[in-house]
Amino acid sequence: MQSLTILKALSDESRLNIFRLLLERDAYIEVISERLKLAPSTVSFHLKKLVEAGLVSSKKDQYYTIYFAVPDFAEVSLKNLVLGAGVKLKEQDKVEEQYKEKVLKSFFKYGKLTKIPSQKMKREWVLARVSENLASNKTYSLADLKELLIEIYPDPGLLITEMNAAGLIEIQNNKYKRT
Template sequence: MKDSVIIFKALADKSRLRILNSLMEAPKYVELLSERLELSPSTISFHLKKLEDAGLVKGNKEQYYVVYSLNKDTLNTNLLDLVVFKEGIRAAEEEREEAYRRKVIENFFKYGKLISIPVQQKKRRIVLEEIAKAFEKGVEYKEREVNIIIADFNDDFCTIRREFISEKIFERNNGIYKRIL
């Protein structure tokens, strides 16, 4: 993923795209690129360094000059290959998300009781999902049964019950509640 970010940053500059277009015709050295693109040699060198770091161009020393050419291996990379997460990255991301989830539950629950309903939507959603585990998925509950189960976690069962509906964790039909998530 780090390489993808470097490539996208390198391509996100008009001057660098102009350099790449010029190099499509034939390999060139800094002074020739400078002349053709009407940019100073130091500006061309700066941009070439970024393109080289991204693996988009490569430089070969020929006598006194470094001649730059396109790195076709990198340029022929499929865009999907650059944006799709690899399994290791995805696993690390899921691990961070689970650690965050555990921390939120740890901070808002003491001895199985909800201390307070989080204000932040993401944390509130985690808390609601945790309470929803006390209900079986697909089973129909009367409002009174829902209130009793929620009351085991927090006395404000009305707010939590409403949040279940608004967050689409439960659906309500004629006073009957059913966990859908």
């Protein structure tokens, strides 16, 4: 499906009106022209664009050409159309992951956290990376957790507070666990 071509074809009000009419019923150029108060040459021009986009097709009926909306495209949702519009999500995800790694490298030197970022997104990334040092199914006492985190950052209490606020650890009965 050529989403951009379809979106461009429907971006013109006259083409949109022609397509809407053809969704209701098949029609000749002359009928479309009369109903929409457009010159036949204008209708012909717009139909050509709709045919090129694959939205409209035609069939011969003696001396006339009957135009109709292609059933496959009549049922396409806007979501499917936009998702197929050439946006390369995998490439964008890769670029975002590269950016995330670049950010993390700027806050970690030799495995130690240099500072906690003030920007929310970067702080969440950094804290998530710190939380990876905790075993996922193990509970820690406050002393054990501080001992582990002091190897990463000089103020483990601040890290604990920030990770708890970010929902990366939970506290139950004075025991700390990675969520």
